[in-house]
Amino acid sequence: MADLSTHYLGLELKNPLIAGSSGLSRTVKGVKDLEDNGAGAVVLKSIFEEEIVYEYEDVLKEASEEGVNLDQFDYYDYQIKDEKLTKYTRLISECKSGVSIPVIASINCVYSHEWIAFAKKLQDAGADALELNMFFLPSDFDRTTEEKERAYFQIIEKVQHIVSIPIALKISYYFSNLGPMIQQLSESGVAGLVLFNRFYNPDIDIDKLEVISSNVFSNPSDLHMSLRWIAIMAERVSCDLAASTGVHDGNALIKQILAGANAVQVVSSLYQNGKGQIKTMLDTLEEWMAGKGFNRLSDFRGKMSQAKSSNPAAYERVQFMRYFGGVN
Numbered sequence: 001m002a003d004l005s006t007h008y009l010g011l012e013l014k015n016p017l018i019a020g021s022s023g024l025s026r027t028v029k030g031v032k033d034l035e036d037n038g039a040g041a042v043v044l045k046s047i048f049e050e051e052i053v054y055e056y057e058d059v060l061k062e063a064s065e066e067g068v069n070l071d072q073f074d075y076y077d078y079q080i081k082d083e084k085l086t087k088y089t090r091l092i093s094e095c096k097s098g099v100s101i102p103v104i105a106s107i108n109c110v111y112s113h114e115w116i117a118f119a120k121k122l123q124d125a126g127a128d129a130l131e132l133n134m135f136f137l138p139s140d141f142d143r144t145t146e147e148k149e150r151a152y153f154q155i156i157e158k159v160q161h162i163v164s165i166p167i168a169l170k171i172s173y174y175f176s177n178l179g180p181m182i183q184q185l186s187e188s189g190v191a192g193l194v195l196f197n198r199f200y201n202p203d204i205d206i207d208k209l210e211v212i213s214s215n216v217f218s219n220p221s222d223l224h225m226s227l228r229w230i231a232i233m234a235e236r237v238s239c240d241l242a243a244s245t246g247v248h249d250g251n252a253l254i255k256q257i258l259a260g261a262n263a264v265q266v267v268s269s270l271y272q273n274g275k276g277q278i279k280t281m282l283d284t285l286e287e288w289m290a291g292k293g294f295n296r297l298s299d300f301r302g303k304m305s306q307a308k309s310s311n312p313a314a315y316e317r318v319q320f321m322r323y324f325g326g327v328n
C-alpha cells in the first residue's frame, strides 16, 4: 500500500486531503464524521473577527497600551459575546479529545487589533494550528495598495507574537502583483499559505430585481486558478502550500500534488457528493500511484511545478494565441 502521509504546517498528516473550513466542520460530530471518512486533517468553520469581542476593559487597556486611538472603538460592538467564543474554544477542545487527526482553528479577519489576543485562547484550547482567512475586497477607494498589503504583514506579525502554534494564511488572488506578494507572505514567518479562498458572490434576479447570492459551491473548472499558482509558486516559497478551490475528485487531488501542494483542501465536493467522497478521492490517488510505481507523495510532489515541468511557459500562457482542441 502506498504511503499517503504528508507534512503540512509542521504537522504529520496521514494523507494530504484536508476538509477545508465550512459548515461541515462546525460541530464535533461533523469533525468526527470527516475523520471517520478518512480526512487527513480538518479546518474548523471560521470564527469571524466581528464575533470576537472581549471584556470591554481588557480591550481598552490593551488598545491604549498599543497607542490605538480609542475613538475608533465606537465602530465595534463590544458587548460581551462570551458565549460564542466559549462555544468555539469548547469545539476545539472537544474535537481534540474526540479525534486523532490535526484540528486547525480558523479566524476570518480584516483588521489587526481587535481580536488578536483571542488567538491565544484557540491555542490554549488545543488547536494544532491556526488558519487566518484574511481578505478585504479591493473596492475600498480610501486605502492605497501599499496600505492594504501592509495590513497582511501587520496582522501576521501580531498573531505570531501571541501564539506559538503554526499559522497558515488563506488568501485570495486579488493582489496587483500576485506572485511576488505570495512569495513575500511566505517569508513572513507563516508556516503555510492556502491558495485560494473562494467568496460569497452576488448575482441579480432579473425577475424580482433583487441582488441574490450566486452559487456558493465551486465547480471542477474552478481548479485552474489554484493549480496554476501552486505550480508557479511551488519552488519559490519559504513555507508549505495547500491548494484550495475546485478540487472535486481524485484526479484534481493528484494534479495539485503534482503541481507542488503539500496538502489539498476540499469543501464543495463534500457537500455535493457526501463525505464518502474523501475515500473515493484517496482511492483514486492510491490507484494512480500504484499504476505509476510511486510509493510516497514525495516521489511525485512538484514533478509538474513550473520549475520542474518540461513546459514551464504553459503556466504563464494567458491568451488564446491559437485555437486548441478543435475549438473554433
Ligand SMILES: Cc1cc2nc3c(=O)[nH]c(=O)nc-3n(C[C@H](O)[C@H](O)[C@H](O)COP(=O)(O)O)c2cc1C
Pocket (backbone or CB within 6 Å): 020, 021, 022, 023, 045, 046, 047, 106, 108, 133, 170, 196, 197, 198, 216, 217, 218, 219, 222, 244, 245, 246, 247, 265, 266, 267, 268, 269
Ligand atoms: C458553505 C461554505 C461555508 C464556508 N465557510 C468558510 C469559513 O467559515 N471560513 C473559510 O475560510 N472558508 C469557508 N468556506 C470556503 C471553503 O473553505 C473553501 O475555501 C472554498 O469553498 C473553496 O474550496 P472548494 O472549491 O473545495 O469548495 C466555505 C465554503 C462553503 C461552500
